[in-house]
Amino acid sequence: MTKQPDIAGRVRSLIQKRGIRPKPEWVFLLKESALWFLFSLSIGLGGMTAALMIFLLSEEEVDIYLRAVQNPKMLLILSIPFLWLAVLAAFSWGAASSLQRTKRGYRWHAMTLIGISIAGSALVGGVLHSTGWSDALDAFLGRGLPYYEDIRGVRERAWSHPEEGMLAGNVLRYIGPQTFLLLDLEGNVWEVNGSYVFAMPLPQGMPVRVLGVISGPGQFTAEDVRPWRAPDMRMPPF
Amino acid sequence: MAAGTFGAMADEALAALAVRQPEAYDELMRRYQAKLLRYIRRLMLLNAQEAEDLLQDVFLSAYVNIGDFDPELKFSAWIYRIAHNRVISEFRKVSVRPTVSFEVEQDAVLRIASDVNLPVDMDRKILQKRIRDGLRKLPLKYREVLELYYFEGLAVQEISDVLRKPIGTIGTLMRRGKQAFCEIIDCRTLSLL
Numbered sequence: 001m002t003k004q005p006d007i008a009g010r011v012r013s014l015i016q017k018r019g020i021r022p023k024p025e026w027v028f029l030l031k032e033s034a035l036w037f038l039f040s041l042s043i044g045l046g047g048m049t050a051a052l053m054i055f056l057l058s059e060e061e062v063d064i065y066l067r068a069v070q071n072p073k074m075l076l077i078l079s080i081p082f083l084w085l086a087v088l089a090a091f092s093w094g095a096a097s098s099l100q101r102t103k104r105g106y107r108w109h110a111m112t113l114i115g116i117s118i119a120g121s122a123l124v125g126g127v128l129h130s131t132g133w134s135d136a137l138d139a140f141l142g143r144g145l146p147y148y149e150d151i152r153g154v155r156e157r158a159w160s161h162p163e164e165g166m167l168a169g170n171v172l173r174y175i176g177p178q179t180f181l182l183l184d185l186e187g188n189v190w191e192v193n194g195s196y197v198f199a200m201p202l203p204q205g206m207p208v209r210v211l212g213v214i215s216g217p218g219q220f221t222a223e224d225v226r227p228w229r230a231p232d233m234r235m236p237p238f
Numbered sequence: 239m240a241a242g243t244f245g246a247m248a249d250e251a252l253a254a255l256a257v258r259q260p261e262a263y264d265e266l267m268r269r270y271q272a273k274l275l276r277y278i279r280r281l282m283l284l285n286a287q288e289a290e291d292l293l294q295d296v297f298l299s300a301y302v303n304i305g306d307f308d309p310e311l312k313f314s315a316w317i318y319r320i321a322h323n324r325v326i327s328e329f330r331k332v333s334v335r336p337t338v339s340f341e342v343e344q345d346a347v348l349r350i351a352s353d354v355n356l357p358v359d360m361d362r363k364i365l366q367k368r369i370r371d372g373l374r375k376l377p378l379k380y381r382e383v384l385e386l387y388y389f390e391g392l393a394v395q396e397i398s399d400v401l402r403k404p405i406g407t408i409g410t411l412m413r414r415g416k417q418a419f420c421e422i423i424d425c426r427t428l429s430l431l
Contacts, residue, residue: 005290007275008267011297015260020298022257025305103308106402 035105038098043117046091047124048137049084054125055134056081056155077158080151092117159209159228160185167192167210167220168228171202182210182220194222249313256304263304266313267297273390274321281325281385283374292328296321315399318390322382322400329378346388353388354420372423380415383408 014020095117099105105113128134141148159168162184169184180202182190192210202208207228215221244252244265255262274296279289300320307316347366351357356365373381386392386400394412398405420426 004272005275005286007271007290007293007297008264011267011294011301012260012264014294014298015301020302022304023302023306025257028303028306107398107404109404109406 032103035098035102039095039102042091042095042098043120043124046088046095046117046121047128049088049091050121050125051128051134052125052137052141053081053084053088054129055138056084058129077154080155088118088121092121095120156185162190162214162220165211165213165223167212168208171204171206171208173204174202182208188218190218190220192220192222192225194225250309253304253307253313253316254309256301263301266317270314270317274317277318277385277390278321278325280373280389281322281378281382282329292324293321296324299324311399312396314392315396318386318392318396318400319402326378343389350384350388350419354416354425356425368423372419375422376415376419380411380418383411384415384419387412 092114096110096113099113099116100108100110108116125134128137138152142152156168159166161167167182167184167190169182169190172181172183172189174180178195179191179193182192184190192212193215194212202225209226209228210220210222211224211226212220212222244262247255247262247265249266249269252262252266256266271293275289275293278284278292278296279286282289282292284292296317300317303320307313344362344366347362347369350369351365373384376384382401383397386397387394392400394405394408398408401408403411
């Protein structure tokens, strides 16, 4: 019978000789806590991204996108909210990756982890939006994030294309159920007419978006008039 | 606590004690030395001396990180995980794989043969050689799962804890591993012998 090597004895001698000690438990606790913190942070940031996306998309309607399909440049501008999807995906990946590295994270399939992360961000985003925080977040980013204001300006200017059938501005004067004067984003005054009947008089200064066609110099025939919540639209100088 | 009293204690209780009482860790090393040595040799196809050196590193690393042991897991899964990680890290460093012969236990041979529908009544030496050769040629991702299941006798949940993969993935690796193993050793022809 072959003699078994005494590896345990050798390891014991090495431990004593080198004075090796086990790492304290708080080191592992700290590592685990850091992973859970990273997970929560990623879900929080992902939630903010989702809230911002919901906020930006809530300003648009599907038929506007369908109209913009005919103009690739316009479609690109209107698609800016969807660029946040890439940021949301990055945060979701970060959350899933942190969760996978926790003590028991490996027991879930990668798709489950990603699903949990996306669902978590969507939930946080939904709560932030429904409580009005997405609006504040958009304004905050406009003040603090470089280029964010420029991108937002590009989106707003997408509505300064009457020749493309998109016009936005503030109601200058309500003339009648089918006519009002509009001061657009460039400072031009338009007489907006249409078969569209307003349920109630449009208040002066109200920001609106108009879909329609140019019917003459300074005249725009509206197919649809909608209120607009453009955050930084200047009020007209009345 | 006297060293003799450790003999009756469960691995998990010894691991919890090992941070304060090194003698408890000695007992754990004694319990796992032979098993891990066999596991390392088979997985890495190393000679005895190389495997002993690797196991020494595994025991040292496990001692340093004993505070990371999760008492809700089985200690066997935790120590096999450390051994597995060390072996894989070594495996990636070596470009030329050694071809050292290793023992294949009889009961493991019978379990594998029965699972892949090989005739268990065929010549044991031939069967053993076929199985050994088949395992040796198997890609590592399949071999490590089959080794842990058939040779180390670990349950699927424990293998999941060792390899840090979901149970479903372990099941898939086992199924594909058995298929690949059968193709290598030509199970269909063997079953006709």
